[in-house]
Amino acid sequence: MTDFARTKALFHMPEGVIYLDGNSLGPLPKAAPARMTQAMQDEWGEMLITGWNRGGRDGAGWMAQPVSMADRIGRLIGAEPGHVVLGDTLSIKVYQALAAALKMVPERRVILSDNGNFPSDLYMAEGLIGFLDKGYELRVVAPEEVEEALTEEVAVMMITEVDYRTGRMHDMPHLISKAHQVGALTVWDLAHSAGAVPVDLSGSNADFAVGCTYKYLNGGPGSPAFIYVAPRHAETAAPALSGWLGHEAPFAFDPSYRPGAGIERMRVGTPPVLALAALECALDIWDMTTMAEIRAASIALTDRFIAGIEAACPMLTLASPRDAGQRGSQVSFRFADGYAAMQALIARGVIGDFRAPDIMRFGFTPLYIDEGDVDAAVAIIAEVMAQKLWDRPEYRRRSRVT
Numbered sequence: 001m002t003d004f005a006r007t008k009a010l011f012h013m014p015e016g017v018i019y020l021d022g023n024s025l026g027p028l029p030k031a032a033p034a035r036m037t038q039a040m041q042d043e044w045g046e047m048l049i050t051g052w053n054r055g056g057r058d059g060a061g062w063m064a065q066p067v068s069m070a071d072r073i074g075r076l077i078g079a080e081p082g083h084v085v086l087g088d089t090l091s092i093k094v095y096q097a098l099a100a101a102l103k104m105v106p107e108r109r110v111i112l113s114d115n116g117n118f119p120s121d122l123y124m125a126e127g128l129i130g131f132l133d134k135g136y137e138l139r140v141v142a143p144e145e146v147e148e149a150l151t152e153e154v155a156v157m158m159i160t161e162v163d164y165r166t167g168r169m170h171d172m173p174h175l176i177s178k179a180h181q182v183g184a185l186t187v188w189d190l191a192h193s194a195g196a197v198p199v200d201l202s203g204s205n206a207d208f209a210v211g212c213t214y215k216y217l218n219g220g221p222g223s224p225a226f227i228y229v230a231p232r233h234a235e236t237a238a239p240a241l242s243g244w245l246g247h248e249a250p251f252a253f254d255p256s257y258r259p260g261a262g263i264e265r266m267r268v269g270t271p272p273v274l275a276l277a278a279l280e281c282a283l284d285i286w287d288m289t290t291m292a293e294i295r296a297a298s299i300a301l302t303d304r305f306i307a308g309i310e311a312a313c314p315m316l317t318l319a320s321p322r323d324a325g326q327r328g329s330q331v332s333f334r335f336a337d338g339y340a341a342m343q344a345l346i347a348r349g350v351i352g353d354f355r356a357p358d359i360m361r362f363g364f365t366p367l368y369i370d371e372g373d374v375d376a377a378v379a380i381i382a383e384v385m386a387q388k389l390w391d392r393p394e395y396r397r398r399s400r401v402t
């Protein structure tokens, strides 16, 4: 049984804040500053370049970390050990996975996605299509139309499992089996799934998956992304971004590229060692729980939040699925003045975020949010909405990041 009071105590939370935005950027594990200082002073400072072979908390070398740490994430997403690697940003990993998948279905030209996907994923697909210049088409349909759009024209279905705006969740095992029936491969973006909902990549026969570590996984701003390649594709997938650290023998400095064994080939360049030191502290906390317990707690929190808000705030319209089984770990409400309302909430310590045009989004993360937080947040939201406390010019001014 996970002791959620214990995990909560392992995160730093500023005084007076109820943090409902861990779906965008997780909070700081209290152990991270000391670990980062140690990584800087004892490893970077003292070991200098020898750290690549003997750095890291376990002394196994910085170079081993992108795979060894990725396996701890692999447990949370149902990946086989040794088939996930950390590095780069999610946008880059989307590009890499999509390019690798397309190359494995060379006779087809359609990439299928849905309009609930995060724009960067669609942009990366557009960029890849333009660059390849071989008549590829990005076919974007409504989320509920993905299944019927799976035809024998589709090379790759590229889907984000949990919608970043509404929290609507696709039936991943079902769509994978449908895609495979028509001979298509699948790329799954787990940005709002990893650490939020149970994922079983292996059991659902996924081909490729990618995700980030700074959202629910709490790795810190700019922490590296991850990529999964199914074992059956590991030795045939072409990495597309053929950097030296994905080479079979990086230190042979061979002038021509040969892909490394399995997931190693999905590495590109030098790993972000300091960022990995912070991520490691978050993964220590993840080691204390299971996704089944996280899911049960998350459903209890989101159901409680929806019931509380609907009872107190008739002006807010639920944008997330009411059925918890179809919802990730976030709850969104529509409100025409949602931007100003969210600024008023943030000013009172309830931190969520806003997604255009009218979505107020709240993330629920059982590792550090409990029922008391939900009730306190509901009370503040109820007051702000009932008294229109958001209706002030300073709350309407848009910042660069919303």
Ligand SMILES: *Cc1c(COP(=O)(O)O)cnc(C)c1O
Residues within 6 Å of the ligand: 089, 090, 091, 092, 117, 118, 120, 121, 160, 164, 189, 191, 192, 212, 225
């Ligand atoms: C957060 C998110 C991204 C962000 O990509 P970065 O390269 O890490 O900035 C991409 N795709 C999805 C689905 C996301 O939710």
